[in-house]
Amino acid sequence: MLNVASTEGSEWRVWEGMAADPLDDYIDAVAKALALPIDDAWKPAVRANLEVSLRLARLVDEFALPDETESASVYSA
Amino acid sequence: MTEANSSELNPDELSASEIAQAVASGKISALSVTEAALARIARHDSILNSFTDVTADRARARARAIDAAIAAGQKPGALAGVPFAVKNLFDVQGLATRAGSKINRDLKPSPRDATLVARMEAAGAVLVGALNMGEYAYDFTGENVHDGPSRNPHDVTRMTGGSSGGSGGAVGGNLVPLALGSDTNGSIRVPSSFCGIFGLKPTYGRLSRARSFPFVASFDHLGPFARNTSDLALAYDAMQGPDPDDAACTTRPPEPVTPLLTQDIGGLRVAIAGGYFQNNVFPEAIEAVGRVAKALGATRTVEIPEAARARAAAYVISTTEGASLHLDRLRQRPDDFDPAVRDRLLAGAMVPAPLVDRAQKFRRWYRARVLELFKTVDVILAPATPCVAPKLGQVNFVLDGVELPVRANIGIHTQPISFIGLPVVAVPVPLEPMPIGVQIIAAPWREDIALRVAYALERMGVVSAPQPRGL
Numbered sequence: 001m002l003n004v005a006s007t008e009g010s011e012w013r014v015w016e017g018m019a020a021d022p023l024d025d026y027i028d029a030v031a032k033a034l035a036l037p038i039d040d041a042w043k044p045a046v047r048a049n050l051e052v053s054l055r056l057a058r059l060v061d062e063f064a065l066p067d068e069t070e071s072a073s074v075y076s077a
Numbered sequence: 078m079t080e081a082n083s084s085e086l087n088p089d090e091l092s093a094s095e096i097a098q099a100v101a102s103g104k105i106s107a108l109s110v111t112e113a114a115l116a117r118i119a120r121h122d123s124i125l126n127s128f129t130d131v132t133a134d135r136a137r138a139r140a141r142a143i144d145a146a147i148a149a150g151q152k153p154g155a156l157a158g159v160p161f162a163v164k165n166l167f168d169v170q171g172l173a174t175r176a177g178s179k180i181n182r183d184l185k186p187s188p189r190d191a192t193l194v195a196r197m198e199a200a201g202a203v204l205v206g207a208l209n210m211g212e213y214a215y216d217f218t219g220e221n222v223h224d225g226p227s228r229n230p231h232d233v234t235r236m237t238g239g240s241s242g243g244s245g246g247a248v249g250g251n252l253v254p255l256a257l258g259s260d261t262n263g264s265i266r267v268p269s270s271f272c273g274i275f276g277l278k279p280t281y282g283r284l285s286r287a288r289s290f291p292f293v294a295s296f297d298h299l300g301p302f303a304r305n306t307s308d309l310a311l312a313y314d315a316m317q318g319p320d321p322d323d324a325a326c327t328t329r330p331p332e333p334v335t336p337l338l339t340q341d342i343g344g345l346r347v348a349i350a351g352g353y354f355q356n357n358v359f360p361e362a363i364e365a366v367g368r369v370a371k372a373l374g375a376t377r378t379v380e381i382p383e384a385a386r387a388r389a390a391a392y393v394i395s396t397t398e399g400a401s402l403h404l405d406r407l408r409q410r411p412d413d414f415d416p417a418v419r420d421r422l423l424a425g426a427m428v429p430a431p432l433v434d435r436a437q438k439f440r441r442w443y444r445a446r447v448l449e450l451f452k453t454v455d456v457i458l459a460p461a462t463p464c465v466a467p468k469l470g471q472v473n474f475v476l477d478g479v480e481l482p483v484r485a486n487i488g489i490h491t492q493p494i495s496f497i498g499l500p501v502v503a504v505p506v507p508l509e510p511m512p513i514g515v516q517i518i519a520a521p522w523r524e525d526i527a528l529r530v531a532y533a534l535e536r537m538g539v540v541s542a543p544q545p546r547g548l
Binding site: 026027030031034035036037038039042045046047048049050052053054056057059060061063065069070071072073075 | 280281282295327383385386388389390392393396404407408411416417419420421423424425426427428432434435436437438439440441442444485497498521522
């Protein structure tokens with residue numbers, strides 16, 4: 001329904017072109033750095049979810065914004 | 078309520094405002110209304126599974142106190158004797174705030190009520206229980222692996238939607254006239270749509286979140302569900318006001334909407350959301366938006382810019398803020414999560430920080446563009462969900478010959494709106510065999526406009542909460 005995979009962006013080749021092992025290695029490394037226990041049986045689902053998040057993050061990353069842009073805040077009264 | 082004689086009043090058939098009027102005038106007792114609600118819950122909730130806790134003793138004590146106050150000549154409040162229930166992420170004194178989880182059941186019982194629970198009771202409402210929800214609110218289905226799924230009151234083989242699934246089921250099933258829920262990415266509007274009821278997601282910061290269990294602080298909202306607009310407005314008005322216990326809560330004074338509901342809406346500029354909001358939806362959603370648009374005389378279509386990217390940014394912020402919230406629980410008790418929720422949160426912990434920062438910066442850009450739209454329109458119409466309630470456990474649906482995942486697509490039309498905190502009333506269009514909702518979207522702080530439009534649509538007979546068909 002949301003066809004984010006079709007968006008182009010060469011800087012994202014680091015994720016797009018990442019073979020199974022490097023992304024798995026990344027998951028292992030972050031899990032170790034954050035002291036997150038990840039059972040081997042959970043890894044395929046964690047990886048699948050991470051791939052979705054990174055695909056969607058790519059859609060945002062590709063949108064050029066001025067350097068001065070600040071993060072959103074709450075509506076003021 | 079057509080009869081004034083107390084012997085002819087049936088509390089099972091009264092709206093919240095009718096109950097409040099009847100109780101305040103002594104035509105019916107708060108205790109009898111409470112007993113009727115408890116009896117409905119006992120009769121139907123074994124099927125609907127909307128309640129996780131029934132606070133019967135507390136409710137009876139509260140109802141007796143209201144009746145005594147009225148007998149003593151005191152004013153009982155705008156919600157006198159009205160039964161209500163809350164999603165189980167609201168603190169309720171004496172209950173552990175489970176937030177749909179197994180882990181939180183080990184928390185100590187809450188020492189005091191959430192601000193909104195206290196404000197509802199200060200207006201005379203009677204809390205009768207806490208409601209089922211998707212684990213830690215990271216859910217659009219209303220299915221819970223620990224407590225079982227909430228079931229749709231119009232077809233118990235279908236989802237209620239989530240994450241406020243019990244809130245949708247309890248009001249849609251007519252167990253209580255009012256319920257409270259939370260909406261981070263659509264969790265009030267989705268169950269409202271699937272269960273055929275009215276739901277209000279106010280402006281971000283309008284209602285206090287104090288003493289409720291969070292999910293994504295950037296987007297978390299609390300709000301009411303009801304079976305008609307007047308009841309929705311009554312509950313909303315009772316809960317407004319600043320609260321120093323919620324850092325995001327506005328300092329604006331309450332702006333009551335109930336007195337404004339009957340104002341003419343003829344001068345309002347209404348448009349239909351185009352593009353993203355008209356693609357990839359089922360015919361039922363198109364039909365529902367079309368009926369509402371026709372009734373309002375809306376022919377103009379506006380493009381909400383970059384809505385797909387807004388949905389993507391909302392997804393990224395949700396998964397990462399959610400992961401941050403639960404990091405210690407993921408370390409210490411990973412086996413006690415719903416595995417699907419755990420795996421989403423673990424993945425969220427691994428998204429690089431610059432991508433989250435960029436999502437928040439995009440949010441500011443998007444907010445500014447959407448606010449520009451509101452210079453030329455007062456109301457934007459959009460589907461609340463792309464489909465009617467799917468079957469419980471349904472994994473995929475087929476649209477235009479393409480098989481798509483259900484969970485990932487239920488909230489596609491709600492996420493770009495809550496992402497920037499716009500107020501929305503979800504109104505039910507009573508299609509057969511299942512109802513479906515439409516979002517009435519207004520500019521920040523203009524809940525009054527969205528509620529006035531909902532009220533007008535109700536008077537025109539275009540939107541209504543159908544009686545439960547599955548019980």
